[in-house]
Amino acid sequence: MSLLRHRHAPAPPVSAARPAFVLAIASATCALIVLDTNVVAVSLPSIARSFHASFAAVEWVVSAYMVAFASCLLWAGALADRVGRKRMLLVGLAVFALASLGCGLAASALALNVARALKGVGAAMLLTAALAVIANTFHDGPARVRAWAVWGTCMGVATTIAPLVGGVITQWLGWRWIFLFNLPVCGVLGWCASRELAESRNPAPGPLDVAGSLLFGLALACGIWALIDAPSHGFASGATGARLAACALLGGAFVQLQRRRAHPMVDLALFRQPRFVAAVLAMFGYAACAQVMMTFLPLYLQNAFGLSAIAAGIGMLPFALAMVVGPYVGAALGKRIAPMLLLSAGLLLIALGNLLTALAAGGAQYAWVAGGMIVTGLGAGVLNGDTQKAIMACVPPERTGMASGISTTTRFTAIVMSVGVLGAVLAAHARAAFVATVPLTPAVRAALDAGFMSRVMAGDTAQATASLAPALRSALTTAAQASFAAGFAAALGVAALVAAAVAAVVWGLAGRAELIRARGARGAVSEG
Numbered sequence: 001m002s003l004l005r006h007r008h009a010p011a012p013p014v015s016a017a018r019p020a021f022v023l024a025i026a027s028a029t030c031a032l033i034v035l036d037t038n039v040v041a042v043s044l045p046s047i048a049r050s051f052h053a054s055f056a057a058v059e060w061v062v063s064a065y066m067v068a069f070a071s072c073l074l075w076a077g078a079l080a081d082r083v084g085r086k087r088m089l090l091v092g093l094a095v096f097a098l099a100s101l102g103c104g105l106a107a108s109a110l111a112l113n114v115a116r117a118l119k120g121v122g123a124a125m126l127l128t129a130a131l132a133v134i135a136n137t138f139h140d141g142p143a144r145v146r147a148w149a150v151w152g153t154c155m156g157v158a159t160t161i162a163p164l165v166g167g168v169i170t171q172w173l174g175w176r177w178i179f180l181f182n183l184p185v186c187g188v189l190g191w192c193a194s195r196e197l198a199e200s201r202n203p204a205p206g207p208l209d210v211a212g213s214l215l216f217g218l219a220l221a222c223g224i225w226a227l228i229d230a231p232s233h234g235f236a237s238g239a240t241g242a243r244l245a246a247c248a249l250l251g252g253a254f255v256q257l258q259r260r261r262a263h264p265m266v267d268l269a270l271f272r273q274p275r276f277v278a279a280v281l282a283m284f285g286y287a288a289c290a291q292v293m294m295t296f297l298p299l300y301l302q303n304a305f306g307l308s309a310i311a312a313g314i315g316m317l318p319f320a321l322a323m324v325v326g327p328y329v330g331a332a333l334g335k336r337i338a339p340m341l342l343l344s345a346g347l348l349l350i351a352l353g354n355l356l357t358a359l360a361a362g363g364a365q366y367a368w369v370a371g372g373m374i375v376t377g378l379g380a381g382v383l384n385g386d387t388q389k390a391i392m393a394c395v396p397p398e399r400t401g402m403a404s405g406i407s408t409t410t411r412f413t414a415i416v417m418s419v420g421v422l423g424a425v426l427a428a429h430a431r432a433a434f435v436a437t438v439p440l441t442p443a444v445r446a447a448l449d450a451g452f453m454s455r456v457m458a459g460d461t462a463q464a465t466a467s468l469a470p471a472l473r474s475a476l477t478t479a480a481q482a483s484f485a486a487g488f489a490a491a492l493g494v495a496a497l498v499a500a501a502v503a504a505v506v507w508g509l510a511g512r513a514e515l516i517r518a519r520g521a522r523g524a525v526s527e528g
Contacts, residue, residue, distance in 0.1 A: 019147075021196045022137045026130040027151045029089065029189055031158040032096075033123045036182065037065070038159060042166035042298040042313050043175035050175070051109040054455060059228050059423050062295050064113040066416035067224055068120025071217030073409050074265045077128040078208050085132040086197040090190055092125030097186035103179035127408070136200045152385060156327075160320040163298060167313025212257050212265050219250035220413060227420025235424075266406060270395065275340065278509035279390035280410055282343040285502030286387055287414035289495040290350045290380035293319065295419055296426070296488065297373070304485040305366065315366065319373040319380075326381010333382070339390055340510030346386065347503035349379025351496045358492035361485050379499075422491040430487030437479045 044058050051057070080088040099122055102115030138147040169178050226243035233239045258264040270276050297319065301312040326346075334342050353376025360368035391407045 018196060019137050019143075021192070022198075023134060023147050023150055025189060025192050025196060026133045026137075027154040029093075029126050029130040029193075030151065031154045032182070032185060032189070033127055034155050034158040035162050035165065036119075036123070037069075038162035038294045039166035039169075039178055040065075041295045042163050042302075042309050042316075043170040043178055044295075044299060045302045046170050046175040046309060047109075047112070048455065051112075052455065053109040055423070055427055056228050057109040057113070059419055060113045061109075061116055063224050063228060063416050063419050064117040065120040065123070066412055066419070067217070067221050068117040069123050070120075070409055070412035070416060071213065071220050072121050072124035073128065073412070074216070075208065075210070075213040076124040077132070078265075080125070080129045080132055081201055082208070084199045084201045085129045085136065086193065086199045088125055089129035089133065089193055089197070092122050092129055093186045093190045093193070095119075095122030096126060097183050098122075100179045100182035100186070104176045132200070133197060137198075152327075156324050159294075160317075160324055163294070163316040163320060164310070164313040166298075167308070167310040170309040172310075209257075209261065209263075209265050212254060212261070215250050215254040215257060216265075219247050219254060220416070222250060223247035224416055224420045227417070227424055230424050270406075273394055274509040274512045276391065276394040278340055278343065278506045279387060279394060280406065281502055281509070282347060282383060282506050283387040283391065283407055283410045284414040285347050285499050285506075286350065286380060286383035287411045288418035289347075289354060289499040289502075290376055290383070291411070292415050292418040292422060292495070293373075293376065295415075296422065296491065300361065300484070300488045304361070304481050304488065305364075306481065315370075316373075318370040319377040322374045322377025323381040323384065326378045326383075327385055329378055330382035330386050334386070338510070339386065339393070340506060342386055343383065343390060344503045344507045344510070346379045346382035347499050347506065349382065350376050351379075351499035351503065353377070353379055354492045354496035354499060358489040358496065361489035361492065362482070418495070422495060425494050426484075426487040426491040428487070429490035430483045433486035434479055434483035437483060438476065 040061060044061060047053065047061060048058050076088070096119060099115050099119035103112055103119065106112035106115055134147055134151060138144040166178060169175075169181070222243050226240050226247065229243075230237075230240045255268070258266050258268055271280075294316075297316050298312045301307045301315045302309070305315075307315060330342060330346065333345060337345065353372050353374070355372075356375055357369055357372030360372055388407055
């Protein structure tokens with residue numbers, strides 16, 4: 001399935017001598033992306049300790065990848081239609097492998113983040129090409145249904161094992177091997193793809209919107225830059241204001257450009273449909289309030305509980321396993337309630353789970369935290385597939401490629417925006433809690449430099465307190481752990497409110513859509 005296909009003739013079916021091998025290659029490629037996206041979070045404290053990095057620098061390890069990924073998805077699908085899906089997949093594997101090598105050999109946090117951004121470009125090329133390969137190999141009927149079911153299972157397994165894999169590699173081999181292990185995997189996938197995949201492309205592709213892609217990517221990068229650096233500069237600072245203004249101007253220019261295009265990357269007319277808007281909002285709420293926990297939960301478990309990387313990976317299993325069970329819960333609920341109401345129910349589960357986790361975050365009882373994680377994971381599992389289905393159900397068959405592009409871009413844009421917003425909330429509340437807890441005597445003031453709390457939040461407590469007297473080091477470490485838990489609870493509280501608000505809006509839009517449909521049906525009867 002190309003992530004960008006407009007009103008062109010569909011690509012001719014591609015027959016594969018061994019479709020099972022083709023499905024295995026494409027699914028493994030997508031699983032590699034999901035695994036790499038989620039496996040890094042467990043290693044963030046280790047990365048911070050290696051580079052003595054600040055909390056903002058650590059956030060960029062995730063955000064640089066996500067910004068590049070989200071901003072390249074739309075044009076990558078269009079480019080795959082032109083140059084061929086097989087060729088795009090092979091080039092994507094090469095870019096992904098080269099960037100992984102750069103990550104593994106990075107000598108600074110800046111070099112790591114630049115390599116992560118390049119890796120996001122490669123991941124966008126891989127995802128669009130792999131989805132198109134599956135769609136062009138399995139055309140219709142039960143075989144297509146089974147193919148997407150296998151693909152979905154691979155994505156679920158990759159999401160589930162990612163935290164544990166990241167913890168094991170980080171603790172036993174070092175965080176650099178998280179990236180270096182991608183090299184042989186990319187080599188094997190490239191060899192298999194070159195032998196098994198048949199080439200396919202769109203015979204009548206539309207023009208490639210380079211300007212639109214550039215405007216969207218720059219707008220997203222400016223917005224995330226403002227949000228991530230806001231805790232250190234202040235939301236009222238000139239730097240933050242300038243970045244937010246640039247984000248708004250570039251975003252507005254992107255919208256205006258899409259309105260003038262004969263073949264836009266994003267058909268803005270779709271957003272006049274209440275059901276489509278509700279489905280996109282549900283995807284945004286799910287990704288921003290649930291999927292983002294794959295980034296913050298490992299930091300919380302390691303910083304607040306003092307767990308090792310492996311223990312943190314194991315500690316995330318309740319969330320990941322609940323995401324696997326969630327689709328079955330959604331399927332059972334879907335037999336009793338309408339699809340849009342199911343989306344609202346999933347968002348309410350996420351809101352409840354985040355609230356429960358927030359209430360338990362300040363205590364030292366992991367069991368209560370795990371209980372909240374399970375509820376959030378169930379809601380995420382319900383929405384993981386149903387948001388995609390709801391979006392695709394709102395568009396005609398010839399526009400499904402573009403709708404899929406909107407869906408995927410919404411998902412990853414929401415994650416990277418949420419990392420910035422919730423990260424800012426976490427940082428501000430953690431600092432406030434630390435200042436309120438620790439008596440700032442002259443000795444303490446002299447011991448703390450400007451970047452102390454930022455390094456602590458990034459997971460570098462040992463280095464941040466290394467020069468202190470043992471008694472003071474112990475007191476400040478305990479206070480820092482409690483402060484991080486307070487900041488994490490505040491961030492989850494915001495996520496719960498956002499999820500509940502989005503659930504209410506989706507519910508309202510669903511009712512409006514039903515009203516419009518009923519009026520249309522009455523009008524058709526009257527004309528008859």
